[in-house]
Amino acid sequence: MRSADTDTDHTSKIVGTAWGLLILNTLGSAGAKTIVPLPRSLIQMATMGALVAAFALALAVNLRLRIRASAFLFLLTLLLVPSVISSVDLESGFGALFRCARLTLFVGTLWLLSRWWDGGPTFVRHHIRMYLAVLASVAAGAIVSPGAAMPDLYGGRLVGALWPLTPPQIGQYAAVIIGLTVLLLLGRQTDRTSAAVVIVPSLVLLALTHTRTATLGLLVGLALAIGSLVMTSAAARRFFTWAVLCATVAAVGFGSLLQAWFLRGQSQENFSSLTGRAKVWQALLAAPRTTSEYLFGAGLGDKSFGGLPIDNSWLAVYQEQGMTGVVLVAAIIIVLGGVALLRPPSLSRACAIFLISYCALASYTEAGLGDASPYLLHLAVAASLLAAPAPAAPPSAPEGPRRRVPRWAQRSEVI
Template sequence: MRTVERHADEAPKSVGAAWALLALNVLGSAGAKTVVTIPRSLIQMVTMGALVGAFTLALTANLRLRIRPSAFVFLLTLLLVPSLISSVDVGAGALFRCARLALFVGTLWLLSRWWDGSLRFVRYHIRMYFAVLVLVAAGLVVSPGTAMPEYYGGRLVGALWPLTPPQIGQYSAVVIGLSVLLLLGRRTTLTGAAVVIVPSFVLLAMTHTRTATLGMIIGLVLAIGSLFLTSAAARRFFGWTVLCASVGAVVFGSALRTWFLRGQSQENFSNLTGRAKVWDSLLSAPRTTGETVFGLGLGDKSWDGLPIDNSWLAVYNEQGLLGVAIVAAFLLALGGIALLRPPSLSRACAIFLISYCAISSYTEVGLGDASAYLLHLALAASLLAAPAPAEPLPTPELPRQRSDISRIRVPRWARR
């Protein structure tokens, strides 16, 4: 029997749609005031409906429940244990968040069938979040006053969908970073990359989001550094970037400092816009042994009515030390796998995403619950997955021609 090799599974269109619905689910339901007031209940209905739709599409595309082994998704599944233990006695809201996280993780398991180290999900990621940025830009055109309100210090917010400046900054930074890496890897044209990068950079600048900007810069440095020895384009880009950054720091140093401080006093900047006071209060609060180990249950990532704005402290507050250990484990697992992989564009994209999420975790929440940060890390896990082994496919055998020598007539002269 002859065999041929089966190539990697071609993902159906429903896989890309499921990934986009996951991104829609983690957009959130609380944010800035919009041009037309959207009831929060309606937004929550849309986002939760998107999660159910993502799970349904993923299940439809993967009816045989074929999954790929993934340390990241396995550890994320373990995170459900402290989440559920701590949320049982809290109430329906915490249990609902546990169910949401479970459905999110289940969808990732179903989609892991198509995690083969290719750039398929990178393109899904860029398209979805660039569509969100287009929506933000449309809101800026429709109502500039609503899009840059005074209560946010004139920073860009979502005027058509309630998005905060840190969210817009995060999406812009991720889209820019991945697009730059695709351009360096010659997986897109200069024109195509510019159409995405330039407007995204403008929106990032208008949000005045320092964490997203620093995360993008450091993430790109590490990602391009991983390609430095194998890519001439990466070396040229790195050299020109260093030169332009040096000239820009000299010429526009004062303007950059003003943008970075955002009009804040030195004291306000040093205590991280009041975050340090919330962190000190959270850490000094008395806790029982159970609350220290398992946390207080999934909530809205706040303390005494104020946002925690730190992923590690938010996980400690809601899922305890066990949750912190699991989050640290999947970050270290992704980072270790990325270091062991040979240099490639997929590895560079994964390094960018992992480093960006690690840096952002200091002033943003999201590593312990269904969020855009977990979706970024899931994308990194898909990029670090080993290619699926080729499977032999049976090919139909050709019908054998029957040769019966007895039926062949032999001439008389040959019989003699």
Template sequence: MVWGLLVLNTLGSTGAETIIPLPRSLIQMVTMGALVAAFALALAVNLRLRIRASAFVFLLTLLLVPSVISSLQLESGFGALFRCARLALFVGTLWLLSRWWDGGTTFVRHHIRMYFLVLASVAAGAVVSPGAAMPDVYGGRLVGALWPLTPPQIGQYAAVVIGLTVLLLIGGRTDRRSAAVVVVPSFVLLLLTHTRTATLGLFVGLALAIGSLVLTSAAARRFFVWAVACAAVAALGFASALQTWFLRGQSQENITSLTGRAKVWDALLAAPRTTSERLFGTGLGDKSFGGLPIDNSWLAVYHEQGLTGIVLVAAIVVVLGGVALLRPPSLSRACALFLISYCAIASYTEAGLGDASPYLLHLAVAASLLATPVAAPPLAPLAPLTPPSTPEVRRHHHVPRWARRAEMT
């Protein structure tokens, strides 16, 4: 329940127009209420405040420092302080949940189930109102018609669900039928979103994750050969369709400028900044500059939390990636590598690594997979065998053997 509430909190409040218009204030009330409820429930099941040491959550806690310092200047308004409080609750909830991080795939299953429910709502909206689910304003790309979700969000959720489910199938933690029920509709939704970043992150992340299992898993080797064969057939037989899907009707110039993102990035880097703004940023905002989305995690962190924030976020990715590479091959390590690599790739065209977002939830799952398993308590020594303490037996026990034989005779 706590993980589902955290997922609900990170869905956001902006996006396409829904079938039933939802006021943004109502959506913000629901998402923020979900975070408060998640923290309260996590505290209720962990009243003794038992936590596990986690470099990931510790670095996130340190990230609060530049966030608060820059937000106190109120350059981004009082909303910056509200976002700092949200980030603090988010990090506090992760601290409380760290007690159950044991290197297993428990949180992977929670992650898949919660985001598959989100994808199910997207599919339901497309069935109820296809026009609202694929509006012209987004170029016919799939959006959330029941909850305001953008195509990149849906693509991200679908890619993560597909990747983790495939890895569970390879690791023998689920059967083919259950995996197909999750993977097939999720892949259809991914194709309908026309999200290039999510698709690239899915394939690269799976390649790295499966590659880490090839030497120790026959199932991983079979899947790798099958995937290469399917990719070759698709490249030869559907090259034209794949090119059309990739271009999305855009010009070469538009693709080169990353759909206009490069112009925003250049303006952000060229803007004058004080020493304090360079070090700590301008405060947590809505990840935009000049009214346009930044769509880059590193530049968004630089803008809002400064160089200090960039160092801390880079440390999070480097530490998680380094620990994953040092671990022996296993399913947990493969899932962690997939999530880390996906977030690293998506950070180039999506923002979210410096604030409460799905990307931090992905990395939290990776941290839970890389946690050292809790050692089992040592077995208590066996109690020594002692003779029964009844008077008759005690007397019989101390009678010499020759006397007992004489008595029996």
């Protein structure tokens, strides 16, 4: 007979695999040209197959449909209402209904996996491991074909040469796992060697993408997260002090280089218009709308307007799910942020604050909060960190007094 620990490990692996498949589903099918041309239809089949497989695995380990209700999942489920109402008109074509079905399956999988949301770092580790694998494929592509990985079409910025990933995607993944790994290291949940394996190459990839949103999100998110630990963690205070010192030295000694990296060779006019995004936003807001479109949007689409990407979560939600969707997405951010602020200082709270603040900042120049996307997965991890610990099962036999293990003898888990 298998022991309870063996069953738990087996279940944990299945849950981790399901989470990895959700991440694979959100990688997308549009991006740079790859070394080996991959038909978009093939990529879409792979990503949708990953979502179906994730749902099947989550259902297989949760046949009794035990879930942990949360305001995040409730609001996310309500977001399906304006999505369906606006998509059934087929104004955005049959693709809108397909995207609704995808979002429904995505939310359903999160509900099934919520059984294991216990306030611990389990899903943080799943998140880091899967995105580290994605970044490993990016690094491999850059080694195999540097020209394809940094094409002139993207201004020499790093892209996915094995899987079609854009610079903002790579920057986002790198920034998120860097921030989470730094926090795990400060909380003594991983060792320095394991942390360095994640942080150092991810920083290199982030620098090569020249992604300003991801860089600012990383810095602001870490500042807020570490700030929440400063009063209770000596390690957080030391890290914060050294970070401020290093930032000051970098600003004084390498200010011109940092400015050149930040501007990416753009003119002042192009930079002030956010690389042309502002023109698309103005056109979207000025477009005439019916009452139904104002309330429920025009249906789930490809996050574009007039053939150009919207690149703003709030305007993308307004376009596709109307003001109803905007209110629900805002409620998700506010509820998660409010719960995080009310929690006592802890590593889980700090990680949640980092993810919430990163998503909130990135929402200004990136779309994704209203549909199945990495941003919703980041917020789902935050929700799992803010969940109350599950009640422990009573022991089957009385146990003797436990000997307290000294702090120095406790071993941290590798990522």
